[in-house]
Amino acid sequence: MSVLITNIGELVTNQPERDADLDPGGAGLVAGRGAADAAREVAGRPAARDAGPAGPARPAGSAGPAGPAALAGSAGSAGSAGSAGPAAPAGSAGPGPFAAMAGAALVIDEGRVAWTGPASRAPAADQMVDADGRTVLPGFVDSHAHLVFAGERGAEFAARMAGQPYRAGGIRSTVAATRNATDDQLRANLRRLAAEMLAQGITTFECKSGYGLTVTDEARSVSIAAEFTPEVTYLGAHVVPPEFEPNPGGYVDLVCGEMLDACAPHAQWVDVFCEQGAFGRDEAAAVLAAGQAAGLRPRVHANQLTAGPGVQLAVEVGAASADHCSNLTDADVDALACSDTVATLLPGVEFSTRHPYPDGRRLLDAGATVALATDCNPGSCFSSSMPLCIALAVREMHLTTQQAVWAATAGGARALRRADVGHLGTGARADLVMIDAPSHAYFAYRPGVPLIAGVWRAGERVA
Numbered sequence: 001m002s003v004l005i006t007n008i009g010e011l012v013t014n015q016p017e018r019d020a021d022l023d024p025g026g027a028g029l030v031a032g033r034g035a036a037d038a039a040r041e042v043a044g045r046p047a048a049r050d051a052g053p054a055g056p057a058r059p060a061g062s063a064g065p066a067g068p069a070a071l072a073g074s075a076g077s078a079g080s081a082g083s084a085g086p087a088a089p090a091g092s093a094g095p096g097p098f099a100a101m102a103g104a105a106l107v108i109d110e111g112r113v114a115w116t117g118p119a120s121r122a123p124a125a126d127q128m129v130d131a132d133g134r135t136v137l138p139g140f141v142d143s144h145a146h147l148v149f150a151g152e153r154g155a156e157f158a159a160r161m162a163g164q165p166y167r168a169g170g171i172r173s174t175v176a177a178t179r180n181a182t183d184d185q186l187r188a189n190l191r192r193l194a195a196e197m198l199a200q201g202i203t204t205f206e207c208k209s210g211y212g213l214t215v216t217d218e219a220r221s222v223s224i225a226a227e228f229t230p231e232v233t234y235l236g237a238h239v240v241p242p243e244f245e246p247n248p249g250g251y252v253d254l255v256c257g258e259m260l261d262a263c264a265p266h267a268q269w270v271d272v273f274c275e276q277g278a279f280g281r282d283e284a285a286a287v288l289a290a291g292q293a294a295g296l297r298p299r300v301h302a303n304q305l306t307a308g309p310g311v312q313l314a315v316e317v318g319a320a321s322a323d324h325c326s327n328l329t330d331a332d333v334d335a336l337a338c339s340d341t342v343a344t345l346l347p348g349v350e351f352s353t354r355h356p357y358p359d360g361r362r363l364l365d366a367g368a369t370v371a372l373a374t375d376c377n378p379g380s381c382f383s384s385s386m387p388l389c390i391a392l393a394v395r396e397m398h399l400t401t402q403q404a405v406w407a408a409t410a411g412g413a414r415a416l417r418r419a420d421v422g423h424l425g426t427g428a429r430a431d432l433v434m435i436d437a438p439s440h441a442y443f444a445y446r447p448g449v450p451l452i453a454g455v456w457r458a459g460e461r462v463a
């Protein structure tokens, strides 16, 4: 059954090539800008190479406005990247730069976006939804979350707000609770958090293991995660568990050996917390190499607490993303800008740890691709709210409202190497969020207000 959503005040598509099709007399670009102007406000580069080993470096800042050629390249490479999600339909580009139409309509058919354009020209459909001037945007793509765990750490948060520092070691208390939980308890907690995310507009999410840290507990973590999302990440290298404290090398061997063998069948990604107090450069490199040899694709917790080697390592191994990026040198920024590794910013962590926010504008100005993710976890950020991340990224990380919304949708898709989500081009999966507001800017303009008025996933209304 086809559905026409009409009378959309602002339709955020992230598909700039469609703007050329617009009738100047009908719906135009928001604020009446031409496509070139909109492209100049690009929030991240749409041009993409594969997620594999880094290709020839591109000079920092070389990413110009996206043209049709760049988008065509994006479609090819993202489609060939072996995404865990459904392949994008032939001919469909991945997410492009921020783009939006006023006075628009959208048709969903068979779970996909079948048509977008001026409301005055909308085709007939089996069912009609009147958006009454509200904003519609792609469902959020949360490319970083830790949702398989038991217990909570509210007291640790309260102590932090009273002046205690955040330390990687706090993870161990969640590890103890997770090991003591039944599969059904872990499943129920994840189900609750996934529902919480969906109600807030997150239609695609990544989920990491990392609170089990034994072969059995990591394997059941990735297996339970795989019941809820295709984007599962093996994070056996989260911290060294207490029983391996005298022998951290032995733990790295386990992560690269028996534990990896047990987890790889359920996962698409391998991640490592490269940080003082967690894993150093060589250990992290060994974990990523072993994961890649087992068919997993790398991503890295990088430069969260210190300006360590994580970002450089992520770029060297062609990781899909370097996450946190809270302490970056100029060389780190250049490395990200000259690579396809997405810089994933997690502003909820800075909020919840009271650490200084990194400057997202610095990364964008250099030409890096930026994603926003929640990092929902019981320790450093127990929030599943992408609208909060957008508001914080705008207010504290100096992103424009367009850049922040792009980073929470198309940026997340790039970080997961997904071409079928994060945009509303024809053929994209019909994952939509409708908000009770006339523009996307309201996420930051009205922070903390429940604006979500409807959510569709694969064409089905789910909230």
Ligand code: NIG
Residues within 6 Å of the ligand: 146, 170, 171, 174, 273, 301, 304, 349, 375, 377, 378, 379, 380, 381
């Ligand atoms: O992304 N940095 C490592 N892992 C999580 C924190 C997990 C925890 O504190 O439990 C993060 O912030």
Ligand code: FE
Residues within 6 Å of the ligand: 144, 146, 301, 375, 377
């Ligand atoms: Fe994390």
